[in-house]
Amino acid sequence: MDFQSLEAFVKIAESHSLSAAARLYDLPKSTISLRLRQLEGQIGAELFTRRGKTLELTDAGCVLLERARQILALCDDASAAVSLVHEEAAGVIKIGATGEFGTALNAQMLSAFRQAYPRIQLDLVFFSPSVFLDLSRQRIFDAVLSFDEAGGVDRHAEVLTTVTHGLYASPHYLSQLGTPIETAHLSNHRGVLYRTADGIQSWKLKRKKQSVEVQPTGDIVANDYWTLKYFTVASAGIALLPQFFTELECRYNHLVPVLPQWQTEARPICIRVPDQRYMAPKTRAFIDFCKSYFQPGFTFVGPRYYVESLSIQAGTSSQTPQELKE
Template identity: 50%
Template sequence: MNTEALASFVKIAELRSLSSAAKLYGLPKSTLSLRIKQLETDLNVELFERSGRNLVLTEAGQMLLKHARQILQSCDAARAAVTELSDDVAGTLRIGATGEFGTAFYAQMLIAFRKLYPNVEIELTFFSPNVLYAAESFDTLDAVVSWDEGNDEGETLSTATFSLFASRSYIERAGMPKTPADLAEHQGIVYRTPGGLQNWRLQKGSAQESILPRSSLIANDYWTVKYFAVAGEGIAYLPRFFTAIECERGHLVPLLENWESAERRVSIRLTRPHAPSRKMAAFMDVCRRYFSPGFEFTGPRYYVEAIYDPNQPDEGKTR
């Protein structure tokens, strides 16, 4: 059975679209289609059936997908074992992550790694937490990086705290809150977690507050929450590292000094901790250095830039 055909089958099955797989992996649709036809001819079964615009696995396709992943994983393990005999750190590293801060966090860490080990291919896949730890996802990955709440598994890479931020235009319009009680008079931009709306959990010394603000803007993406805050739509509850550039440039202002969340843990968990490969050992070393004091990241950094001031609409336009 052709491993390229199997790999193409898995890609199409995961995306449920031949066109999407061709676009994502830079392969001609005709090549992918031919490989699937070869597999179906070899096995004398149909692997997909069409449902609207999507391709859905047949019963035979579902069975093949389970085995195809195992076969490809074994091939990767064999390739990695041979690669380990050379001096180069190479191969494919498959990292799964929860997607809260993809470009501002995971992508930067992976770029730092790639600068040191350019021969390692990276596959970064974002999952919701409930899917990330499911066996069918977990077993196909080398490591999982996540923001854990109440979970002590894996190695701690870093910790982060959340605080409240707003734009100067919002503060000029709505006033500066002096205490958590003042937040009842303000508009919030609320993040929706898989389990529901995220409360603003703040503490200062022994005092603790849990606030769910009134809001007309709710999103399940932190970048969107931050964008709305920079645009002057309300107060946002965000990690300090995530708003550092916007605060430096004056696009956001921290509120309620010394009120912040408890520390949230960022962890990495190896899927095969008892037999780490050379590339995985190198990746772990870079991750630890990335979060160590004094490390300076020199790659691209993403942030929300306000080139349009809502108080002076004639100066320019948003982008």
């Protein structure tokens, strides 16, 4: 039996769509479809039936799915056993991650992981938080990284660290409109706003035992933190951003904290392993590395992304710092 066709079948079964499986794994839809037809030819039975836009397993497909997962798991076991002989984690590790900070957090951490484990190959898929719950516990991935809501951590998740948001603006913006010294003054400012699945995000801030919720106004709304940060550096307004996400911009005075004593509740960054009954050496190595990455004293050496400001004078612009490498 063709293992590629078997793996394609499992991917289609878990995503309930040829198109979704093709997008998720960056394969042409025609390739996924061909592998499915080849497998159905080998089995001698149809494996899916279509209901609207969704593919559902036939009785034969349900039986095969259970066996296919066992076969693919045994292949992973064999690869892991070979790795153990060499006493080194190796092979392909498939990592899913919610994409809020792909380059600022996940890519940077994975770059450091690659330096520590050069024999492990990375297969990384970013997806939106809205599809996270559908994918996090399936066997599609070896591990899933997510930026969870405060208080929303389930028993399958392990918290790696927590992240707090604060308000930020460019020095140029504050020089033009003034620096707020109380939360009540925020109503006089423009916001660069984040859109969640439920609508525009309000600013829920705390200072010791005090709390306030501000519904800012603004003409820039996005569901991507990089876009928010870019426009904030470009003096479009004040944005609520994760503190680690603004570290380099603040270091180079492209952004400054606004009302720094007011912050959001801490949100956890979590890791989940879809199948906790079995963990290959490569997955264990990845989880252990993720834990160490967020410990105090970890030193990262590699390229880091940041947004630089523009110095606008007489209709010309110049960009100053070159790409930072630490």
